[in-house]
Amino acid sequence: MERINIALDGPAAAGKSTIAKRVAAELSMIYVDTGAMYRAITYKYLQQGQPEDFEALVNETTLELTYDGEKGQLVLLDGNDVTDYLRENDVTQHVSYVASKEPVRHFAVNKQQELARQKGIVMDGRDIGTVVLPDAELKVYMIASVEERAHRRQLDNEERGIESTLEQLKREIAERDEYDMNRDISPLQKAEDAVTLDTTGKSIEEVTEEILQLVNDLQ
Ligand code: C5P
DSSP: OOOOOOEEEEEETTSSHHHHHHHHHHHOOOEEEHHHHHHHHHHHHHHHHHHOOOHHHHTTOOOEEEEEEETTEEETTTTEOOOOGSSSHHHHHHHHHTSSHHHHHHHHHHHHHHHTTTTOOEEEEEEEIIOOOOSSSSSEEEEOOOHHHHHHHHHHHHHTTOOEEEEEEHHHHHHHHHHHHHHHSSOOOTTTTEEEEEEEEHHHHHHHHHHHHHHHTTO
16 A cells, blocks of 8 residues: 555544554554644743743754654653653643744644655644645544543543543633634644544544544545
């Protein structure tokens, strides 16, 4: 089979990264979590006391993705592994704001396009099918009910030792979606040629299988 790129977009906590990882492993492709890039820049923004000059912030930043057999994608920010900090509440609360800034998007999108140039990439995010990889061979727009997304995120947080309540997560997810869908630059929206996949009530295995079937159908 020819090398392809897969774009996986959708609202917060819709299960994109879990599924993208599985699909990438099944197809021997590389998984790229673009949200982690915006989170890393947000982490730096917070460390630096929330400066408003985003151009300067990204100009002074190096961001690299590496892969560890066990942990998966690691994010190196200015040479330091910050992966473990990226899901902290503080980062999550500020990431949509930082990701709405033009210099930040320009910086991240360039890197993402570079990573995908050789093909063989499963990339998840908000604007992958619309802006980053408009020519991706397969585009999936993944959705799920807010209740289910909050529930999944809570289990995820428990595993990572991050405290949260279901109500707090529901609110946070809804607010982030609202912000991501209504920003001026590259808002979250379904690409015209994307396949919508509602994962509510479905297992990880079922959703992975559906995407593998879509890949099979490409041939
Ligand atoms: O996917 P994740 O929840 O880690 O993304 C965190 C935030 O990063 C999103 O809420 C969104 O504001 C931003 N993001 C984006 N474009 C992407 C990926 C993430 O704007 N491609």
